[in-house]
Amino acid sequence: NAGVTQTPKFQVLKTGQSMTLQCAQDMNHNSMYWYRQDPGMGLRLIYYSASEGTTDKGEVPNGYNVSRLNKREFSLRLESAAPSQTSVYFCASSYSKSGGSPLHFGNGTRLTVT
Amino acid sequence: DAKTTQPTSMDCAEGRAANLPCNHSTISGNEYVYWYRQIHSQGPQYIIHGLKNNETNEMASLIITEDRKSSTLILPHATLRDTAVYYCIVRGVTGANNLFFGTGTRLTVIP
Numbered sequence: 069n070a071g072v073t074q075t076p077k078f079q080v081l082k083t084g085q086s087m088t089l090q091c092a093q094d095m096n097h098n099s100m101y102w103y104r105q106d107p108g109m110g111l112r113l114i115y116y117s118a119s120e121g122t123t124d125k126g127e128v129p130n131g132y133n134v135s136r137l138n139k140r141e142f143s144l145r146l147e148s149a150a151p152s153q154t155s156v157y158f159c160a161s162s163y164s165k166s167g168g169s170p171l172h173f174g175n176g177t178r179l180t181v182t
Numbered sequence: 183d184a185k186t187t188q189p190t191s192m193d194c195a196e197g198r199a200a201n202l203p204c205n206h207s208t209i210s211g212n213e214y215v216y217w218y219r220q221i222h223s224q225g226p227q228y229i230i231h232g233l234k235n236n237e238t239n240e241m242a243s244l245i246i247t248e249d250r251k252s253s254t255l256i257l258p259h260a261t262l263r264d265t266a267v268y269y270c271i272v273r274g275v276t277g278a279n280n281l282f283f284g285t286g287t288r289l290t291v292i293p
Contacts (some may be wrong), residue, residue: 072225110283111226140238157223167214167275173225 072092072174074159080180081149089177091159097172099165100142102126102134104155111158116135117142118165135162149181186270191288194264200257202287204270207251212275215246217255218283219266225285229255232257260291 072095075090075128093100098119103111103126113126117136131153148155156178160171187205194200206215216231230237230244232253237244243256257264269286 107236109287111281113281130187160225167212167273170216170228170231172228175225176223 074174093161097161101160202255202262216271
């Protein structure tokens with residue numbers, strides 16, 4: 069039982085390049101989330117998927133797209149990377165979006181955009 | 183969701199209990215109290231959560247005051263590996279798609 073797995077762990081992009089961050093969970097969770105963490109800013113929600121087949125914007129969705137590929141996998145795509153997207157990205161999952169259902173996080177993808 | 187207030191930092195001797203306080207005076211009746219921690223360069227780790235009653239699991243205990251305006255996370259026998267930033271979060275029952283992590287308490291366990 070690996071929990072939430074994110075790939076890659078590290079990535080360097082040039083401005084304008086595109087890439088997809090992958091996330092998979094093996095806990096049979098229904099809801100999945102993408103956050104970014106910047107120094108002094110805490111975690112901010114980018115997008116979430118309450119259940120398979122649905123996605124919704126979070127606090128900071130601009131410049132990102134997501135795909136809930138199936139129940140296990142939720143990917144985050146940067147179409148044209150910008151230096152402002154340099155951050156650590158965390159994927160999380162929970163059994164449901166209910167407040168009583170804890171989120172479990174992966175160990176992050178560290179992205180640098182030059 | 184209600185905001186929380188935590189001390190910026192705390193020290194604890196190895197082997198002793200670590201008691202981390204959190205104030206959430208504006209919490210409403212249907213909001214949960216969550217605790218997460220983040221060890222440097224890792225993802226946030228879920229520790230425990232509760233609504234009204236005290237809770238205990240293999241990692242920690244959560245003590246919530248009767249008026250629910252504050253809580254304490256207790257790590258019963260702190261080890262060096264418990265050195266981390268601990269976040270107290272209040273989360274609503276519905277529409278709860280966000281966790282506001284704030285700045286947390288940096289706990290340092292001292293040998």
